Structures are given as structure tokens and as C-alpha cells.
Amino acid sequence: MTKLNQIIAVEKGIKSDALRQLGETHTSLQKPGLLAGIARTYQPKDEEGEQLPPESTRVQVTSEEVLRQTAATLTRLFDVTATKDWANTEADADVRVDGEVLLSAVPVSYLLFLEKQLADLYAFVKKLPVLDAAEVWSFDDSSDTWRTDAVRTIRTKKVPRNHVKAEATEKHPAQVEVYYEDIAVGYWTTVKFSGALPARRINELAGRVEKLQQAVKFAREEANGTQVTDRKTGDVVFGYLFR
Known part of the structure; x- marks a missing residue:
């Protein structure tokens, strides 16, 4: 056959x-x-x-x-x-992932469609934005985003000061030099938020797509091994x- x-x-x-x-x-x-x-x-x-x-x-x-x-x-x-x-x-053939049937009796034409779509999805996942690795992030349920811990920084203001270089005399006025001093006037408390994803999450998603890609290819090969009846048209x- x-x-x-x-x-x-x-x-x-x-x-x-x-x-x-x-x-x-x-x-x-x-x-x-x-x-x-x-x-x-x-x-x-x-x-x-x-x-x-x-x-x-x-x-x-x-x-x-x-x-x-x-x-x-x-x-x-x-x-x-x-x-x-x-x-x-x-x-047709079943698409199996880790021994479990994900899709059953899938025709060849749809398996070919899946292969194309999964290739596009893989490229999409690999381009997802990644959280800045320089920060420590935790998920914030209330905003449905990732956030950093609050960081407190000092807000300063330059205040002019006078430095008397020479006292006044009867013949000469005092010699005064103006300089500026940074004085703490308040505090900023900053929390950063991001809609990006942790690198591990992106790698997890890409791994799932790759696993399904392999499963679909195996299913296509199995379906293409089906015995056929010669048609005489x-x-x-x-x-x-x-x-």
C-alpha cells in the first residue's frame, strides 16, 4: 500500500x-x-x-x-x-504533549496551519518586553503589574550662605563671598511599576510553544504515514x- x-x-x-x-x-x-x-x-x-x-x-x-x-x-x-x-x-493524528492528548484526530491541513501559527507565536513570545534585571520586582495584584519596593531619597535645595572673608574697616567694606549649601527639604518615596514580564516567564512560554511545535510535527508525520487508496480520475x- x-x-x-x-x-x-x-x-x-x-x-x-x-x-x-x-x-x-x-x-x-x-x-x-x-x-x-x-x-x-x-x-x-x-x-x-x-x-x-x-x-x-x-x-x-x-x-x-x-x-x-x-x-x-x-x-x-x-x-x-x-x-x-x-x-x-x-x-489525521492526535497531538500529544507529555503523553497527554491535547488535540485528537487532527487532519493534516489543520496540522499544517498549526505549524505556521506556532512559528509566528514563537517569534511573538521571544519579542515580549523583559523586566529590568537591575531591579527587584514583585507582582502587585491591585494594579495587575510588577512593582519594586519603595525607595526613599532626599530632596535637597540649594540655600545661599555668606562667608566673610574680611571684616569691614573704616576704609573698606567687609569682603563677603556667597556660596550655596544643599539643605534637605523633604523626601521622595519612589515605587516603579512595569507591564513587562520576568525573563523566566518568557522562557517558560517559549518552551511551551516549542514543545507544542514538536508535538504538531510528530502528529503531521504520523498522519502523513496513513495508507492511501490510489485514485484514478x-x-x-x-x-x-x-x-
């Missing part, structure tokens, strides 16, 4: 061969000389006239033969494709078209 994965393996080659042969056939039909033939003989007016040999050109391509070749070329393609498409409606189709 033929298996679905065997049909899939040969389908591409059969299709490319069919297209090549059809291209060659189409090219031959565009050359009128290949479809034309002639036969002529010469007869002199009297017995003493010059004798010339007969001339002939054989028809090299006939349209009916082209139709037969086209039907033969496409029949195999039609049969293989029909066998694959009918089998795809019957072939080509003879019916071309029996009607070119009869």
Missing part, C-alpha cells in the same frame, strides 16, 4: 515534469512546418521529357497525437493529486475531454 508521505514526495516531481512536457508540446504546435506534409510526383509531357523523382515531406506532429500525449502526461498528475487530496480528508476526465 502507498502512504501519504510517499505521494507528497513524488507529487512535486510529477507536476514539474508535466509542466515541462506541456511546454514542449505547446512549442511544437507553434511550428506550422511540423504539422504540414506534402507528396508530389512529376510526369513529363512526352516520353522524351526529363524524368524527376517524387518529392514528399512527412507530417511530424498531429493534433490528435498531441491530445493523446497531453492526456497521458496530465493523467498521472491528476491521479496523484486526487490521491493526495482524498487522503488528506482521511488522514485522469482517465475519466480526459476520456470525456478528448474523446
Whole structure:
């Protein structure tokens, strides 16, 4: 018995061969000389006239033969494709993760869809924003975000001060230098919040996606190992078209 994965393996080659042969056939039909033939003989007016040999050109391509070749070329393609498409409606497999059936009797077409979607999801998960590793974060249920512990910092204000470099005399005023001193005037209490995720959470999600990707691939291989029934549609189709 033929298996679905065997049909899939040969389908591409059969299709490319069919297209090549059809291209060659189409090219031959565009050359009128290949479809034309002639036969002529010469007869002199009297017995003493010059004798010339007969001339002939054989028809090299006939349209009916082209139709037969086209039907033969496409029949195999039609049969293989029909066998694959009918089998795809019957072939399925369970998707198992850690020995448990996550999805049961999944058809091949949906398994292929899942593979594509999971590849996109993996790329999405790997691009999720990560919490700043320089901070210590804890989850805050009330805001549904991550938060840091409160950090208290001093708020200062520059206050001018006078420094007397020289006292005043009868002849000279005092020499005073102005400088600024940072004086504590209050305290900031800061808590940082973030909607990003811890790196371990992102790695966990990516790991789940990868595990499911493997499970889907295994299921697809199992489904593609389903035995198929050969379908013969080509003879019916071309029996009607070119009869």
C-alpha cells in the first residue's frame, strides 16, 4: 500500500515534469512546418521529357497525437493529486504533549496551519518586553503589574550662605563671598511599576510553544504515514475531454 508521505514526495516531481512536457508540446504546435506534409510526383509531357523523382515531406506532429500525449502526461498528475487530496480528508493524528492528548484526530491541513501559527507565536513570545534585571520586582495584584519596593531619597535645595572673608574697616567694606549649601527639604518615596514580564516567564512560554511545535510535527508525520487508496480520475476526465 502507498502512504501519504510517499505521494507528497513524488507529487512535486510529477507536476514539474508535466509542466515541462506541456511546454514542449505547446512549442511544437507553434511550428506550422511540423504539422504540414506534402507528396508530389512529376510526369513529363512526352516520353522524351526529363524524368524527376517524387518529392514528399512527412507530417511530424498531429493534433490528435498531441491530445493523446497531453492526456497521458496530465493523467498521472491528476491521479496523484486526487490521491493526495482524498487522503488528506482521511488522514489525521492526535497531538500529544507529555503523553497527554491535547488535540485528537487532527487532519493534516489543520496540522499544517498549526505549524505556521506556532512559528509566528514563537517569534511573538521571544519579542515580549523583559523586566529590568537591575531591579527587584514583585507582582502587585491591585494594579495587575510588577512593582519594586519603595525607595526613599532626599530632596535637597540649594540655600545661599555668606562667608566673610574680611571684616569691614573704616576704609573698606567687609569682603563677603556667597556660596550655596544643599539643605534637605523633604523626601521622595519612589515605587516603579512595569507591564513587562520576568525573563523566566518568557522562557517558560517559549518552551511551551516549542514543545507544542514538536508535538504538531510528530502528529503531521504520523498522519502523513496513513495508507492511501490510489485514485484514478485522469482517465475519466480526459476520456470525456478528448474523446
